[in-house]
Amino acid sequence: MLERLIISICADVHAQVFETMFQRLSPDVRHAIDRLLTVPEGEQRSAFASLKDYPPAATISSLKNYLNRYNLVCTTALMRVTSKRSRPRSSLTSASWPNAIVRLTSSASPTTNGMR
Numbered sequence: 026m027l028e029r030l031i032i033s034i035c036a037d038v039h040a041q042v043f044e045t046m047f048q049r050l051s052p053d054v055r056h057a058i059d060r061l062l063t064v065p066e067g068e069q070r071s072a073f074a075s076l077k078d079y080p081p082a083a084t085i086s087s088l089k090n091y092l093n094r095y096n097l098v099c100t101t102a103l104m105r106v107t108s109k110r111s112r113p114r115s116s117l118t119s120a121s122w123p124n125a126i127v128r129l130t131s132s133a134s135p136t137t138n139g140m141r
Contacts, residue, residue, distance in 0.1 A: 057101035072097055 050058075061073040076094055081087045 061097075061101065 047055075061076070062071050064071045072094075076098070080091060
């Protein structure tokens with residue numbers, strides 16, 4: 026039960042972090058990410074999927090493909106994203122963990138064997 030509780034709390038915190046990051050992105054960056062994740066008509070993979078590929082043998086054609094991929098990323102708004110190291114505001118602080126645990130455990134519905 027404690028392991029599930031910890032996993033649940035971690036998932037909530039991760040969701041808060043990603044939501045905070047998403048809210049801080051400009052509309053241009055959001056559209057650039059959408060374009061990278063969208064599979065073009067007649068294609069089977071997105072541009073993002075091709076960016077994750079390992080390079081094949083170092084041939085002229087493979088180098089040209091990688092330069093095209095690099096240029097794709099350079100022409101998107103993603104190159105203008107700056108990294109700000111800031112701590113996301115979380116309503117769940119270490120001081121509130123005991124209360125959160127009590128709330129979660131008291132609201133848990135036991136099953137026949139007493140475990141969730």
